[in-house]
Amino acid sequence: MRQAIFALGLAAAALAWPGGATAQMAEDGSAAQPANTQAGARDCPPGFGCVTRRPLPRYVSVKGAEARARRGPGQDHRVDWVYKRPGLPLRVTAEYENWRRVEDAEGAGGWMHYALLSPSRTAIVTDEVADLRASPDAGAAVVARAQGGVVARLLQCQPDWCRISADGTRGWVPKTAVWGVEPGEVFD
Structure with a gap:
């Protein structure tokens, strides 16, 4: 298991990698994320999410003590990253139904359910x-x-x-x- 540890001022927090491929790739090596589309998305303004109509990219933060980033938008997709640091900033790059495609400061990420994210800026x-x-x-x-x-x-x-x-x-x-x-x- 590969782990990435952030150097912190007062407390340590880990970002665990349970799998073996990169966060953005499917097991066959192809891109795993769907486009920022869904039914009716043709009316989606450029530079905005088709679900929330909020700007893309935009920044949010991890809401709780643990948040899983998945390979695709749904609970049936494999977990690639487990973020264990409340308040960690993430960049939202795409939306699909209740899921947001996010990336961290190192470019790793995946799809997270919107309930795991806070609009608080960090x-x-x-x-x-x-x-x-x-x-x-x-x-x-x-x-x-x-x-x-x-x-x-x-x-x-x-x-x-x-x-x-x-x-x-x-x-x-x-x-x-x-x-x-x-x-x-x-x-x-």
């Missing part, structure tokens, strides 16, 4: 160490440091900076230091 620190600053300015005072792999809530994003919260500490980090937000994405 980000994972991708730099070895990221300085949290008092304001969105490279010259601002450093209020804390976050190790690579720390998952934080996204509070606000400007074109190049995001305000995050982890373990009760808030600060601004460059977008390039985290995964879970699109370049140029802005929200309050």
